[in-house]
Amino acid sequence: METAPGQVSVTADRSTSPANRPVVRRQALFVALTFVGMFGGLLGSWFGAPEAFVWANYAVAYVCGGWYGLKASVETIQEPAVEIDLLMILAALGALYIGAPFEGAMLLFLFSLSGVLEEYAIGRSRTAIRSLIEMRPDAAQVLRDGTEVRTPIDDVEVGDVFVVRPGDRLALDGVVESGESTVDQSSLTGESVPVPKEPGDEVFSGTINETGSLEVRVTKPAQESAISRLIHMVEQAQEKRAPTQQFIDRFEQPYVLSVLAMTAVAIALPIALFAHAFEPTFYRAMTLMVAASPCAVIISTPAAVLSAISAGGRQGVLFKGGEHIETAGDVDAIAFDKTGTLTEGNTRLTQARARDGVRVDGESLTDDRLLSLVAGVQSRSEHHLAEATVEAARERSLEIPAATGFEAVVGKGVHASVGGRTIHVGNQRYVETELAGSIGGLEAGLSAVRELEASGRTSVLVVEESGDTRRVLGWLAFTDTIRADAAETIARLRERGVEQIVMLTGDNERVARAIADELGIDEVYAELLPEEKVEHVEMLQERHEAVAMVGDGVNDAPALATADISVGMGGAGTDVALETADIVLMSDKLDRLPYAFALSRETRRTLYVNFSIAFGAIAIMIVAILTAGIPLPVAVVGHEGSTVLVSLIGLRLLRFDG
Secondary structure, eight states, X not given: OOSSTTOOOTTSOXXXXXXXXHHHHHHHHHHHHHHHHHHHHHHHHHTTOOXXXXXXXXXXXXXXXXXXXXXXXXXXXXXXXXOHHHHHHHHHHHHHHTTOHHHHHHHXXXXXXXXXXXXXXXXXXXXXXXXXXXXXXXXXXXXXXXXXXXXXXXXXXXXXXXXXXXXXXXXXXXXXXXXOEEEEOHXXXXXXXXXXXXXXXXXXXXXXEOSXXXXXXXXXXXXXXXXXXXXXXXXXXXXXXXXXXXXXXXXXXXXXXXXXXXXXXXXXXXXXXXXXXXXXXXXXXXXXXXXXXXHHHHHHHHHHHHHHHHHHHHTTEEESSHHHHHHHTXXXXXXXXXXXXXXXXXXXXXEEEEOTTOEETTEEOOHHHHHHHHHHHHTTOOSHHHHHHHHHHXXXXXXXXXXXXXXXXXXXXXXXXXXXXXXXXXXXXXXXXXXXXXXXXXXXXXXXXXXXXXXXXXXXXXXXXXXXEEEEEEEEEEEOOBOTTHHHHHHHHHHTTOOEEEEEOSSOHHHHHHHHHHHTOSEEEOSOOHHHHHHHHHHHHHHSSOEEEEEOSSTTHHHHXXXXXXXXXXXXXXXXXXXXXXXXXXXXXXXXXXXXHHHHHHHHXXXXXXXXXXXXXXXXXXXXXXXXXXXXXXXXXXXHHHHHHHHHHHHGGGGXXX
């Protein structure tokens, strides 16, 4: 079902295209003319108007009501294919042939009217793109030699500084250069509370500056900004068909052919075998054709799925396709990453301790000197522990020496050459597997690390290698804060039918266990490499219908790709989360996860209801036609009424709030 008035193609964003609005208005005009012609012909025949007047009105009704359906039918036949539009055109012409022009005109009117209403339903669910585009300013006040110059955003370059006054939308992504304010990010992330911003903080295009004036240095070109990427993702999401929609696409053509065959049999069989009169037999066959047409079935899925995508977008949850909405409804097990997912991810260094008695370059090794050496190595790494180390060294105003020959062993540790010596920084597994031979002070180091980890802190050893000699220089300890909404989120997930919740982390088992016990997580698998996380996801998939993986989209990428549903955290600022995850929590808020699964399950229920109505209406009308001989107008009302009803039921998802 494609291009009868309002019979939309799900993959084309017609309703949101400004260029298409005249076409939509023209379709609505054709519906109005069909209505006028239909009743003009009826009233003319009632009051004895000239026959030419009556048939002129019916001609207007047939031409305007059947124009788009006939056009679509001709196009699809050339492919070759057949669609529902052809059934409606044939039924209307059949009614005209047997002397029931009003019934045929009413069929075309209601068919075209329901199409326009369906266009409205699908258009409402696609307003996310239009509203996002409207959120994006077309120019920025860029500072050029101390003067503000209004510049189109496509002409603004990375590194330029633009001014944002109170009440203005930010034109581009950037970092605050000067000024303090609060920024309303709800339109992008779903956060209901404005976020304080000060120099050094990241800000996003499309958000609203509230209280103070800001100067922002651009970090991304316009086409790569958060709002541009989000628009692109929503467009892609609306083009991806849900499994049910894919099935219906395959189902439509054979079903239409079956209806045409049934209609032919309903005409030929009674006449050939029972010598029934042609006109009543043909009339009943046309009524059967209308009743059996699957318009309501075809429209039920896009109306619901696209409404759900839009509802999720307003709540800070981006579904990257209809198939993910359906699959998420089956999830009964969830695997969480720890750092940045169940915890805040703002890891802080809490201790840098040099081992007693260690001397470096003839001097006793101090805690600050140890931290300086490690920061030199870690400055080449993007790991969250490395970032915390470098930040701590800068806070203490320590010199960060240059490092060469940096190498990382994923999930274990790193090493580099600093000041002519090789410094290794890693966990116990790194020391045991990557550093063969004896290591001086290892027992003291491991004892300190175990003690720190027993208190819930992540710890690493620092080992110096010089020739064949290795010794422990000291150790570092880090801590992370559990998200305030993590425990409540897990409890709500259980209420929504999730049977098993596990933690998959590369962190130490003692640290992971302490956090899991506090949150009520069922199972913990710690000290995992990325490929080991994949193995655990696969084991969960063997025991459960569908498994979701929730992570930050970086170290967890293989596990995210393996899971049936992948959920990325913090899509507003994280490119990887937007690219790898099936569902993105734009606000970086874990409490949106239960909402996402609840919306998915409600969408599934809505699809079941719509299918029940659509197929139920078809079955009831066919039985009634064969047993009670209901007339064509009643079949028309039942057919188009069920189509409009499933569209409106699908639209209910736009208001879903969990």
